[in-house]
Amino acid sequence: MRTTIHARYVPSMEHRSVRGSERTSPEQFAAWLRKQLERRGYDLRPRGGGQTRFIKDSGLSAGTVSRMLSGQTTTETRTLQQLADALDLPLGEVLVAAGILSAGELENVRSPQPRHTPMTPEQAADELGIVDPHKRELFINMTETLQRQRATNGGTHTAEN
Known part of the structure; x- marks a missing residue:
C-alpha cells in the first residue's frame, strides 16, 4: 500500500x-x-x-x-x-x-508514536487550527461534554480521553 x-x-x-x-x-x-x-x-x-x-x-x-x-x-x-x-x-x-x-x-x-498523556480540548483545538473564538469555544465545550459523558458511562478507550 x-x-x-x-x-x-x-x-x-x-x-x-x-x-x-x-x-x-x-x-x-x-x-x-x-x-x-x-x-x-x-x-x-x-x-x-x-x-x-x-x-x-x-x-x-x-x-x-x-x-x-x-x-x-x-x-x-x-x-x-x-x-x-x-x-x-x-x-x-x-x-x-x-x-x-x-x-x-x-x-x-x-508509524506515529502514541501520546503518553491525553490531549486537552484546547490542545486539540490548536492542533486542528481552530482559531475563531466562537468555533473554538463550541469545540472545547462539545469535547468537554463528550469527556464527561464518557466518564459517566465508564468508557475506557484511549481515543475517548
Whole structure:
C-alpha cells in the first residue's frame, strides 16, 4: 500500500536539517533519479535515447524531466506522484529522495508514536487550527461534554480521553 500525502505544493528541495534528520539536495535527487532510470534500462548518455523514452513512458514533460535530472527543483506533488507511478515506487520513497521529507519524517507519518498523556480540548483545538473564538469555544465545550459523558458511562478507550 502506498502512503498518499495530499497537498498541492510542498516546500522547495533546499538542503536543510529538520529535527536532526537530513533532507536531500536537488543534486542528490538528480543523482538518485539517474540511478533509478539506469537500473530500469534507460540509457541516459548523450544520444542514448533514454531520457526521451522515459518522457514518453512516464507522461512527464520534457522540461520537467530535464529539470529533475539537472538538479533543479520540482515541488509539484502531482509531478512526484507521476514519477513514483512511472518508477513503480511508493510516493513516500520519492518524497524522501526529492528532499520533501526526511526519512525520519516519513517514518513518523507511517508509524506515529502514541501520546503518553491525553490531549486537552484546547490542545486539540490548536492542533486542528481552530482559531475563531466562537468555533473554538463550541469545540472545547462539545469535547468537554463528550469527556464527561464518557466518564459517566465508564468508557475506557484511549481515543475517548
